[in-house]
Amino acid sequence: MTNITEQLQKLRLDYSKMKLSEADIDANPIKQFETWMTDAVNAQVNEPNAMVLSTVAHGKPSSRVVLLRGVADKHFKFFTNYHSKKAEHIEHNKNACLNFFWPELERQIRIEGELEKLNEAESDAYFKTRPRDSQIGAWASVQSAELKSREELEEKVIALTKKLEGAEIKRPPYWGGYALNANYIEFWQGRSNRLHDRIAYELKNNEWKKFRLYP
């Protein structure tokens, strides 16, 4: 056994902080999501709105962390570059899933659904709230394209900063939001001896059907 494998096999936490029961959970999974997200923010977990977004290209999954920026109805919103690899995947296959994991609370949320682009007004409004340097960054990055060197990127940023000095920075046409329209949401609470609580909701005929799963 290699040294790293030994290290990995020694890591073992037994989850015992909380339970999740049918009596506690909201009939509406969006409300339940808001409760858990608020708990995560209040508990000051690291990056509570960081979620792993998975997409599919040519039958292969691909995942990366993005930041949740809004929830409306059953739509979960984030912003990105429409020329990125993930956007290319979404162009061909709208199916996606989101995964939140908050080890501090021994909680996980899994969301599945279809992605759609946000309208331009909503992307404009959000872009305006970003710090100026991040706005410039959005103009400087050709997301996921190969980059010769860090210096090339930094020189681009310096040149753009100079060029745009004093001017309002508009949203690049290739930058904007997506919303995942959820049809499956699962709440996972870690429990002792790997006997975790899992309660899932599936959208059927516009109604959320709730059920418990084996861990």
Next chain:
Amino acid sequence: MTNITEQLQKLRLDYSKMKLSEADIDANPIKQFETWMTDAVNAQVNEPNAMVLSTVAHGKPSSRVVLLRGVADKHFKFFTNYHSKKAEHIEHNKNACLNFFWPELERQIRIEGELEKLNEAESDAYFKTRPRDSQIGAWASVQSAELKSREELEEKVIALTKKLEGAEIKRPPYWGGYALNANYIEFWQGRSNRLHDRIAYELKNNEWKKFRLYP
């Protein structure tokens, strides 16, 4: 804007802890992985070996947290129930990806490849290292099947514990390991103004080709 959206839009961290440069990174991504994993363990990040595993079924991605239990060569190993939903997905489509996110270190690792089952001896050996109550849990759970109530599961565990008292607990035939055989590994270090460092490795003709990506 709803209350939760307001909360989400207020969350903003600028990443400024570290850099990732071509000069620092190992030519072999597996060695680099071991370095970063060891850093994560030493920094006592929450659940350093927790990773989001994504699989695909009927063109739709699905993801959940699993724990990395070993690395050998370019194989990343974890254990699960072979009757679970994810095992069903893997049966039909071996493509998968792994995502590690360590917000404490502002780091992310993305790994893509194909899954294969570990041999029985390796699954047996690992099963033996699990705490007895987790071993019983593996016999009690019909993973991802619908469960009528928490009580039903707990009664099963009590009955099994009694039945197996004093006996060695064998690995259930439907429980064992997988290894993801990596062909793409990306190291992501958060940087200021979203101008993150991304260095990726692709396996081509049995050699790792390294390149930098736009953030």
